[in-house]
Amino acid sequence: MEKITALVLATAVVIAWIAPPARGEVRSFQWKVEYIYWAPDCVETVVIGINGQYPGPTIRATAGDTIRVELENGMSTEGLAIHWHGIRQIGTPFYDGVPFASQCPINPGETFTYEFVVDRPGTYFYHGHYGLQRSAGLYGSLIVDPVPSDAVPFTYDGELxxxxxxxxxxxxxxxxxxxxxxxxxxxxxxxxxxxxxxxxxxxxxxxxxxxxxxxxxxxxxxxxxxxxxxxxxxxxxxxxxxxxxxxxxxxxxxxxxxxxxxxxxxxxxxxxxxxxxxxxxxxxxxxxxxxxxxxxxxxxxxxxxxxxxxxxxxxxxxxxxxxxxxxxxxxxxxxxxxxxxxxxxxxxxxxxxxxxxxxRVVSRPGFQIPLPERANVRLMLLSTQNRIDGKIKWAINNVSYVPRATPVIAAFQFNLTTAYDLAASPPRDFSRGYKIRNAPPNPSAIQGSGVYTFRHNDVVDVVLQNSNTLVPNNSEIHPWHLHGHDFWVLGYGSGIYRPHRHASTLNFVNPPMRNTVAVFPYGWTYLRFRADNPGVWAFHCHIESHFHMGMGVMFAEGVDRLPRIPAQALGCGYTKALFTAP
Known part of the structure; x- marks a missing residue:
């Protein structure tokens, strides 16, 4: 009987994961983002606040609800975009909030409306994704409650x-x-x-x-x-x-x-x-x-x-x-x-x-999303610190990410080959002879857009490989975040990942699903995801300065299935040519 109950529960979880959520309420917000004086640690400074407050307002919703945020850029000197961290943006990849990937930045004085469905319960947040705006205080909580009929496998009396x-x-x-x-x-x-x-x-x-x-x-x-x-x-x-x-x-x-x-x-x-x-x-x-x-x-x-x-x-x-x-x-x-x-x-x-x-963090029985048995694509991504044109940069497989003025998603939808070489792809592997404990000997490192393309429903394995920085005997923790997806974390290890040695250590039984995972000093982290959400999704180190210095890539998947991009997300770079002045 217990096995039958567990099977029914597991089946319900899978259906909930795959099927679109039931239509819920529309929760509307009007926000103005602007500079304000604040003293977060008792030292007064200028922070980026929302509606005059820091941190920003908490959004609370129920799974299946639509969130609608009319966002005015009240800052006079810079663009703006907000990422809804952990929200998969199924069907709305242009509202993911990554400038020059999913949208054009919101210019000073402009208002942009984000509208998306929060499809599953959980603890999430939102934050600025333009420059280092998160570091200046542009963030807040986003909490999604389950619908009343959904099971929660633990009880509690209150919430903080x-x-x-x-x-x-x-x-x-x-x-x-x-x-x-x-x-x-x-x-x-x-x-x-x-x-x-x-x-x-x-x-x-x-x-x-x-x-x-x-x-x-x-x-x-x-x-x-x-x-x-x-x-x-x-x-x-x-x-x-x-x-x-x-x-x-x-x-x-x-x-x-x-x-x-x-x-x-x-x-x-x-x-x-x-x-x-x-x-x-x-x-x-x-x-x-x-x-x-x-x-x-x-x-x-x-x-x-x-x-x-x-x-x-x-x-x-x-x-x-x-x-x-x-x-x-x-x-x-x-x-x-x-x-x-x-x-x-x-x-x-x-x-x-x-x-x-x-x-110790593993999925809970009865709430596991079935892991695809095997992947048909594998990326081995080596992060290194490099000097490119005299500047210190981070690079992935010798390519340091630099955003271009045209959103990547628009380049694919409108075939803007002058903006990107859409057929090109960065290296999918690195030399097995690389010495991760040595200072990085990468004179050939370049700057680029770092766009990897996948077919719809490809199952992709990603091995994140850490290494030494330009400083001798130094390697750092890097938390990697994937937009538009959750992934299964199959394992962690030290040294260089070698399939013949480490494949048997991977967890195929109860791997946790995450949207962010750490790769530890001189180590590797192995993850798997299914490319089932058409869009262009950033995958990057969540340390602000590291992403700013190039530690990230873009995953373009199912681009032949992209939904139509709304005009408000366009208008920069080569997309300006898509519009004519009235």
Whole structure:
């Protein structure tokens, strides 16, 4: 009987995955994106806000609903696009929000309407995808509830949601300029000054010189005031004895993070919108672009509060712990911070711990999407750091991604061969003799559009291969995000992936489905996806500076089945010729 029940449930999950969602409500929003003064970590700066607030408004919907966002670009000096992270955009690839891939940027003063269906429940978010706008604060939560008839394989009494990110006092324009300099003038973004929980952190104001009290310099010096309400510690309010679903998302621009709750274990139950086999953990590694749900029971002494903490992992930490308060009570701003020391995460360079935790995340029985038995396409993608024309770049199989002025999706739909060589494809493999622990000897690296093409329903295996940077004895964590899809994570390993040695280590039984996955230093990560969503989809490192420096590719699939691109998504590059002035 149990087997029959499991089979029925699994069949229902597959049908829900393949079939279009039932038509739900239309949820409409009007947003204006503009520069605002804000003090996320008590240091006042200019951030990119929505309707005068930071972080942006939370969107809450039910699976099958249509989201309609009228987005006005109120910024006077730059374009705009918003990506709906984790939403597959089935039938609406032109609303994925990647400038020069799925649409033209929204110009200052223009209004663009995004309209798409959220087809399945889960924890998601949205963020700016133009330049480094995510790093400037353009992001917010997007939570999709299941329809009432859908089974949820765990119970809880309440729900909390937080977004984690890292924060700099330097503007994104200064950061972008530094990344684009020649030779020794190159300036990396450096380590963040603060870690924020739900948009709030606390910088040590004593490290900033006091600002003059009068002009002409009073507006030109950083102002830090720890009594500002905008940087008051975020409070997670719980009641004794109750169990809470805590939704966690990382929109970090650089840092791999580790989240933990003082005195409380967590049970991991959801990853990137998919239910996973419950895993009890004391802390959670979370990489940029990932989302999780954990269950937390308020089973400690209710007479005191506890720390919620986030620390840097994977990089030598130079950033203080980010803190919030787990408050037994009403969670008001008067909740006293704990008097205990902040909890400590595993060592920043304990990568074995990180890999072991990643391998514990597997799909939940009864909610597994069947894995295709075999792939007919395989990509071996080697990421390297290179010098191209005197500039430091990242490259994939020796090609560093550079966006062009014409959206890739439009080039395919309108056969704009002057914009792209649509028949060309970057290398699908790299030399097996490559020494991943040596400084990259790649004098032939070039800049390009990095467009791989697939037929509709191709099953594609991708091996992400990490290597040494230009700095000796240095390799970094890279979280890779695929737009328009979820994929099965089949395995992780160290060294160069070799089929005869590593194929037997892959998980074909209960691989988790994700939209973002980490590749660890000097290691490889193996994933599989089905190219069943016609469109042009970015696949890139979710670290802002790395993608800006070329660490990404484009997947064009089923381009003979593309839906008609709306006029509002066109008008730049060679698509300008498609329109005539009235």
């Amino acid at each position: 949601s937080i977004v984690l990110n890292d924060w700099w006092h330097r503007s994104i324009y200064s950061q972008e300029t530094g990344l684009s300099q020649l030779g020794s003038a190159f300036r990396f973004v450096g380590e963040p000054q603060s870690l924020l929980i739900e948009g709030r952190g606390r910088y040590n104001c004593s490290l900033i010189p006091a600002a003059p009290s009068s002009p002409p310099l009073s507006g030109d010096v950083m102002s830090c005031n720890s009594s500002r309400p905008q940087c008051a510690m975020h409070a997670l309010a719980v009641r004794p004895g109750l169990t809470y679903r805590l939704r966690i998302a990382s929109v970090a621009s650089l840092s791999s993070l580790n989240f933990l709750l003082e005195g409380h274990n967590m049970t991991l139950v959801e990853a990137d919108g998919h239910y996973v086999t419950p895993v009890e953990i004391s802390n959670l590694d979370i990489y940029s672009g990932e989302t999780y749900s954990v269950l937390v029971t308020a089973n400690q002494d209710p007479s005191r509060s506890y720390w919620a903490a986030v620390n840097v992992r994977g990089r030598r930490p130079a950033t203080p712990t980010g803190l919030a308060i787990l408050s037994y009570g009403d969670g008001s701003s008067s909740s006293a911070p704990p008097s205990t020391p902040s909890p400590q995460s595993p060592a920043w360079d304990d990568f074995a711990y990180s890999v072991a935790q990643a391998r």
